[in-house]
Amino acid sequence: MTTTSTAAASQRPIRLFRNKAAKIAAIPMILTALVVFMGGTIWTIVFSFTKSRLLPRADFIGLDQYERLWSSSKWMIAIENLIIFGLCSLVFSLVIGFVLAALLDQKIRFENTFRTIMLYPFALSFIVTGLVWQWILNPDFGIQHVVRSAGWESFSFDPLNNQAIVIYGILIAGLWQGTGLIMCLMLAGLRGIDEDIWKAARVDGIPAWKTYIFIVIPMMRPVFVTTLVIIASGIVRLYDLVVAQTSGGPGIASEVPAKYVYDAMFLSQNLGQGFAGSTMMLLAVLIVLIPWAYMEFGGRQRD
Amino acid sequence: MTDVTSLNAPHAVTTRRLDGPSGAKPKRAISPRNVFIYGTLLLVSVYYLLPLYVMIVTSLKGMPEIRLGNIFAPPVEVTFEPWVKAWATACTGLNCDGLSRGFWNSVQITVPSVILSIAIASVNGYALANWRFKGADVFFTILIFGAFIPYQVMLYPIVILLRELGIYGTLWGLILVHTIFGMPILTLLFRNYFTSVPEELFKAARVDGAGFWGIYFKIMLPMSLPIFVVAMIIQITGVWNDFLFGVVYTKPDVYPMTVQLNNIVNSVQGVKEYNVNMAATIITGLVPLIVYFVSGKLFVRGIAAGAVKG
Numbered sequence: 001m002t003t004t005s006t007a008a009a010s011q012r013p014i015r016l017f018r019n020k021a022a023k024i025a026a027i028p029m030i031l032t033a034l035v036v037f038m039g040g041t042i043w044t045i046v047f048s049f050t051k052s053r054l055l056p057r058a059d060f061i062g063l064d065q066y067e068r069l070w071s072s073s074k075w076m077i078a079i080e081n082l083i084i085f086g087l088c089s090l091v092f093s094l095v096i097g098f099v100l101a102a103l104l105d106q107k108i109r110f111e112n113t114f115r116t117i118m119l120y121p122f123a124l125s126f127i128v129t130g131l132v133w134q135w136i137l138n139p140d141f142g143i144q145h146v147v148r149s150a151g152w153e154s155f156s157f158d159p160l161n162n163q164a165i166v167i168y169g170i171l172i173a174g175l176w177q178g179t180g181l182i183m184c185l186m187l188a189g190l191r192g193i194d195e196d197i198w199k200a201a202r203v204d205g206i207p208a209w210k211t212y213i214f215i216v217i218p219m220m221r222p223v224f225v226t227t228l229v230i231i232a233s234g235i236v237r238l239y240d241l242v243v244a245q246t247s248g249g250p251g252i253a254s255e256v257p258a259k260y261v262y263d264a265m266f267l268s269q270n271l272g273q274g275f276a277g278s279t280m281m282l283l284a285v286l287i288v289l290i291p292w293a294y295m296e297f298g299g300r301q302r303d
Numbered sequence: 304m305t306d307v308t309s310l311n312a313p314h315a316v317t318t319r320r321l322d323g324p325s326g327a328k329p330k331r332a333i334s335p336r337n338v339f340i341y342g343t344l345l346l347v348s349v350y351y352l353l354p355l356y357v358m359i360v361t362s363l364k365g366m367p368e369i370r371l372g373n374i375f376a377p378p379v380e381v382t383f384e385p386w387v388k389a390w391a392t393a394c395t396g397l398n399c400d401g402l403s404r405g406f407w408n409s410v411q412i413t414v415p416s417v418i419l420s421i422a423i424a425s426v427n428g429y430a431l432a433n434w435r436f437k438g439a440d441v442f443f444t445i446l447i448f449g450a451f452i453p454y455q456v457m458l459y460p461i462v463i464l465l466r467e468l469g470i471y472g473t474l475w476g477l478i479l480v481h482t483i484f485g486m487p488i489l490t491l492l493f494r495n496y497f498t499s500v501p502e503e504l505f506k507a508a509r510v511d512g513a514g515f516w517g518i519y520f521k522i523m524l525p526m527s528l529p530i531f532v533v534a535m536i537i538q539i540t541g542v543w544n545d546f547l548f549g550v551v552y553t554k555p556d557v558y559p560m561t562v563q564l565n566n567i568v569n570s571v572q573g574v575k576e577y578n579v580n581m582a583a584t585i586i587t588g589l590v591p592l593i594v595y596f597v598s599g600k601l602f603v604r605g606i607a608a609g610a611v612k613g
Binding site: 018019021022023025026028029030032033034035036037038039040041043044047056100103104106108112114115116117118119120121122123124125126127128129131132133134135136138141142145146149176180181184185229233236237239240243244247257258261262265266271274275277278279281282285289293 | 340341343344347348350351352353354355357358361369370373374375423426427429430431434435436439442443445446448449451452453454455456457458459460461463464483486490514515516540543544545546547551561564565568569577580581584587588591592594595596599602603606
């Protein structure tokens, strides 16, 4: 137990055994990083070039799986849905999150109560979220029914059973669950802005909305970037919500890549397609992640 | 940086906007500005609370009332039968013993997952913060990158891994998976926290001859109880709410609660009992909700620590 301290006190032992306890303690982390994260990722990428169906087989067929993937209509719908959902949820959650945070930052009363109310959906699982919204959007009992029985007979709002707009039905639920988190991150960012900046802007007679747009938001760039990365990595993972709300339906109208991958791997015994699909998902994440990591590391080195 | 307590500023200036150099404005409770702010916030709050309200109301109605009325109306006749049914007799496929089975499975998954992942991550974070060794940062970077890799990429390799270990389809397999995927965020959390502990304390303990574990148990652990609570909050809600890992790595009789809930509500056979479904949904959401409402500010702190400081 005390080997490190005594060793460090007496003389310098061979390098590998220096700081031994810390190295032993880090073994779970090292195994996770190397075996699961790196090993698993590389394994999946390699096997995406094989003919694997029920079981993984090292039978390489080049880019066949990718060709099949991109010519599958299910995958194309999944990608289209992901893009719509992604762009909308990015824009809406950033705007709504920021506006709510700005409102809460006005030194108002009951701030904690409001924040508690806005953040509680984030504590709920996507399954619970999806099932509640499935119920509220139910055409026979939910919003549509209530509005119709209030007198507006021709009112129609049935996103979950309409192929054209089903992804927006999922978006509503997704925003309900996630905007509270974005609001909290933004609020933390706003609180990090020096009060003197507000005073200076006030002295110069700059209206509040202009101060937000031209001074505060540019200053909050790191917060926005971090938030963006969090939202983006969440979007790619979109799966539970779809399963709970529509199971990919009606038809295949609300398929998403994560569901495509799961179905290929565990339901239709088409492992190769699953590997190819998940590799494409990884690629999408890397496109967001690498510029961000580059910026982060650039920032660190300047410190 | 994430100081949430700046509410009680010495002289509560109600407005930040200053319309002219006229000094502090007299406080007025009802100004157009306040009406706008509070009005918007109230409206938003209604939107956020609505689903919770609908869930509760629906779960307390009988089916005839649901068919006739609207989902926003409060129950005329309150009944707890749907709750009892959801807990004890709701059907998923062949089993008809309700959500209780899923609940106990989730408890058996969550408790060891939380303990194990926090134990490992705190020691890791401590090693990274105070006992840095060569190459540690490389592994840590890979670990953090791993947090962003879509789970789908690692799903199948882990199936193989668990099968080799002989724990595929069991609770322990799922516990291991949660421990692995909880590691990046928790390690980051603990590393950041331990880095902020004054180095003099650490050095003094070293001079007194305390070793790696001695300092961890006698100094770091007692000092950092709040961060352990934050980690627990993150992990309990995360594990309890998980669906994907549960459905991939367990078999029907050990399905966690979320998976079972989805099977109950989205099963195609039988008449849909919306009140039972909503009761089941609330019961599943109850554990994270209680954690959330009890922990309050610490929950927010967990989010901020994990996200903003990263």
